[in-house]
Amino acid sequence: MNQTAIQPSQLSRLAVIYVRQSTPLQVEQHTESQRRQYQLTERAQLLGWPSQRCLVIDDDLGLSGAQSGNRPDYQRLVSLVALREVGIIFGLEVSRLARNCLDWYHLLELAAAFTVLIGDEDGLYDPADFNDRLLLGLKGTFSEIERYQINARLQRGRLNKARWGAYAVRLPVGFEYDALTGELVRTPDQAVWHALEQVFHHFAQLGSVRVVLRSLLCAGLDLPHRVVCRGLGSRVAWQPPSYDAIYGYLTNPVYAGVYCYGRRTIQRDPVTQTQQVVRRLRADWEVFLPDHHAGYLTLEQYEANMARLHNNRALLTTGQGAPREGSALLRGLVVCQRCERRMRVRYHQASPYYCYDSAHLRFGAPICGWGSAKRVDALVEELVLDVVDAGAVDLALAVDQSWREEQARLDQHRHEKFQRLEYEAGLAQQRYELVDPAYRLVAQTLETAWNERLAALEAMRTEEERWRRPLPPASTPEQMRDTLAQLRNQWYGGRLASQDKKEILRCVLEQARLATDGKVIRAEVVWQGGARSHLEVPKYLGVASAAYHQILTLAQAHPDAEIAAQLNADGLRTMKGKAWTARRVMDFRLSNAIPSGLTASPTMRRSDDAYLTSGEVAERLGVHQTRVQHWFHLGLLKGRQAGRQRQLWIAWDAEIAQRLDGTAPIDGRMVSVRRLCAAQGKHPDEILAWAVAEDHTIYRVLRGTGFRFYILPYQAEPCAG
Template sequence: MNTTHPKILEVHLKRLAVIYIRQSSPLQVENHLESKARQYQLTERAQSLGWPSTRCVVIDEDSGISGAQSFNRPGYQRLVSMVALREVGIVFGLEVSRLARNSLDWYQLLELAAAFDVLIADEDGLYDPAEFNDRLLLGLKGTISEVELYQIKARMVRGRLNKAQRGDLLWNLPVGLEYDVLSGQIQLDADQSVRHAVALVFRLFRQLGSVRGVLSYLAREGLDLPSQRLVRGVGRMITWQKPRYHVIYLMLTNPMYAGIYAYGRRQVQVDPLAHTRQIHRKGRADWEVFLPEHHVGYISQEEYEANVARLENNYQQFPANQGAVREGPALLQGLVWCKHCGRKMRVCYHDGQPYYTCDGAHRTFGTAICNRASAGRVDVLVEDLFLSLMNVTTLEQSMGAAHKLQKEAALVDRQWQEKLQRLSYQADLARRRYEAVDPANRLVAQTLETAWNERLVELEAAQHAYRQNRPTPDQVSSTQQEMEQVVTHLRDYWYQDGVSNQEKKDLLRCVIERVTLETHTSGKVIRAEIGWQGGAISTVEVPKYLFSAPHLFYRIAELARSLTDGQIAEALNAEGLETVKGRAWSARRVMDFRLSNGIPSGFTVNPQLRLTNTGYLTTAEAAARLEINQTTVQKWYKLGLLQGQHTGRQKALWIAWTAEVEQRLGGQASFDPQMISVKALCKLQGKTWEQLIRWCVEEGHHVYRFRRGTTFRFYVLPASCSLQP
């Protein structure tokens, strides 16, 4: 046995000697060369202990990777698998911390080494994990290594926090801000075009109110946004790129642009099982450092907080938010709520037509859809109410909008001028580089000539785009008389595509806080409650399934409150109104129109479409109240005791019902001594009951009905004339 150490046996020498090499970061790999050399020298120690060079394996794949975890260290995983396969006789490490700085990984390696008779060696000695004393010592070393890592991190975190609390902790600033080399303070970027581009983003969001709106505007105008990247050996480089959604969003939510020094805005959570990191944004109150007015910014702190609140309000998945205005035809998007369950109604489409739908419970629990209404029909009524509020008194606000339009055009033109100036400089720089090269060196000259041509092409394309997109003065100018004409004829512009859907939504949100929709009991009428800014409420009723002729709907709904279908038909014909197909109205056509559109009436047996305050009852309802059968009700109607009328194709009888009728025939009236029994009068006059009742009604006498025991008796209260025939 070619070894002097008593713990090394022949079985160990027949296996491999693994030298595990690791440094914690790429910076250490590059700069700490002595540590790396010492670790590679462990191969010589393995050979001195009896392992030939052919059985010495160096594992250095983990160079530059922290030992806090093992899932991201392929070299360590390879080492553990070799130990478990009995391929390893001894593991060499400069110190225990090279192998693992995590107790879970360290003790797992010790368990495997003890089970498969593997030795562990470092600079201090050689250990057998199967022996208690060696294992105890190795366990202490592993624990100390883990504690050491914790202390190092804790000191670094506390140091960073202490420095951040003074506002001195430096990191990569967002584009548009830079450090002053002399003073060490944060200042606006020296590049004027960068400053103007960043300021334009905040100005556009102040006007448009959504990230998508800013992105669409920049893309439509062909404007680029600055971006920065760090190049080693060069420093920060500014490049110009097409605007992107997340870039604009990060600019609007970064407090550095408001002159605020903030630290600890995010929290990192590590899943030990999935080995993933999740970054969560903390609330404003949970930030570790918040230093307002720390440096010069593009906006104020108040505007920054308003921007963040507006972005949160634009997030539609949160029920209380309105959401950002979009280009769809549903003008009340984000403002509509369900009266039945209180949920926010979303916009959905069926055959290209928008609908306001309350289907939160349906999507979550599979229940029926709570509420649904045609967006077009609701929007028409709300638009009409809104336009009725607009008049020339709003001219001052309109002129303010015109001035904003002129300023906006000037800002866009300035951005284009700076872009052309930047491209012109790049083309001139490429030209000077080409002219400075030796013409004989064609390899270099050809490359520089190609770069010069590319810059010239970019400049020419930008100049052409500028000429195409440049707003002319007459496009943004607006006089007082023109604005008066716009406001006066706003209704015409509104319906003649003079105003886009997004502009309509912005205008509606200025005056409307929310709209609550309720499906009427008929199921075919939607009642909309419009809550205006300031607290006023307006209520309108919308036909749910009306496809045409809304004027007929409202006229028939008005007449149906007191007239039968036949009487409504006569009134419509007298007014010269025709059906949708140009025909005269009949009772049947009125009934079909009314039932199709859910118009309630006092003369319908459908309880969902029945108006209860018209003063008429069906024979069944009258019979129930009088405690008689329907045949008797019809008999009393023929005798004149009850008044009513026949309606519909079936000539259904409707009984006129008043409080006097209910009191007189329902047995609730007070008895008058002048009343005479109908039975006695029949004997006195020699008439039947029916003949006597008909005679009393014709003569104007009042017939009363009183309960006597379990039955009812009829009495007659004489009128001014005598009861003698």
């Protein structure tokens, strides 16, 4: 447009000079571009705008022109145009005003509507004129294309360099680039090594970021982090451990010797024009180069840590969740047998129960299943305690040795922290001594810093004395075996926290699959390794779990009267506080479907036939019941009888049945009891009593139409006198 076409109304308004550079580095180093943009004020004055109506807007220095949401001065410019306060807008070039066609055409629309001119180094333009507007539109389009081309060129070059691991990325603490070769190497500070290795070892042992955090806080250890000083590089600083720091160590693949690029991407909200950093999935990473450099752990350990962190997420559809303080011991392990979904823990009057109720809460569907956590936990923990026996001595000794090595590493870490504080105190002293004492403004500040370092050193020395305690002597296999034998007492005696119990259960259990069937909860326990056990748990429990376990165990081989006596001796009472009797034990067993080895009801007896009544044994052997009682008194059959008029219970198994039912084959070493009686002139009962006393094996064998007793092995002179 012709400069003489400037209207007086435009000269009466403001001439806005918009100054912008894209990055802080350009603002700092490319000062000539700034000077050229500020000189546009002189051009505005030459065109007729007085200096008092020349407004310079430069608060957008260092901000990109790709969008307008983050540029307050550009928004101010648009507002001034809409308020008819601007006559002309000056920019060094179109790209200074906007590199986004949406923002650029919006500004052109407003400028055309309110008769605002636009000027750059090439000339003046009237957006209301078709030809000028066409030229401005082309310039804006080329400006946006140029931005895309520059970004694409930079991204392709960066990605190509990253594909062979040469692109320098921001490194986490513990790594640096070698000054000579430019290779990625571990930092030479061994204190940083030991601190990072301590975190990885702690997580491998404890399995939870929050538990690792508490452990490090209790030990009084600090963790390193990188402090970036603009223009001065970076340095390592030490601070108390935090959840974010530990999680960052565990999830960063650089610590596993992996060079990766493209782990994150930037998403921009089109409404608020804000940016958000979003983590990409592992499959979407652009570069992943294992074994690129020396790390602090292997790739397999890193993968195991990531799987453990994912498993610790307390979501019903994903992981088990980390062990916490709640009383439900199987939280995270319980799965519904019907819908195959993980069951959550709910509480009713402070009593936990397992259920899957998501469909019920969302859609009003019936609850798939639920069961008392105390009932299920009581049986499962008893099952686990039966498995953990003296065979775990070697594992317990290995854990004890691992704990001692852990204490040695903690001591080393504290010693390194003490050395670091000594160095910092000495450095602060040197700085104070080098300054002129007369210059108190500086000397006083350095003296304060020196005193702070000395105070930190003294506090560390006091803490070192507190932690310097001798370790208990290492346990012997015999001591460890005794400790394992007391595990049940410690478990029920309240000496183990809920988190410790959950860790023990997760070491041996993979899942606990529950299904409710009337008044019974059917549990399928899946062990680590795939083995399975099946349990039936009553839904409603009327006594303490300790009494339930006691009755469950004693019912296998003791009558109800003996069980009642044992419960009373242990100080256990019913829910109403009454002493146990045989009738109360029997009622409890019947109501809770606890099988017994000593009950006349076949439906309530243990399925392994450990004890049979004398009548049942007589029926199986084809003899009269009095004959069975006679053999019991001779010792030929073992059993128990609470009194002369009480039921006689005979111990029974497959080996006893095979010896006495007449089906055993004749062995050449066997000697007939009839022959011994003829040779010794003794009664058969005397021969049988002698054989029982000498621990000989007695067989009842079918010979012809009758049964005869044989002894194996036979020794001469069966009895004296």
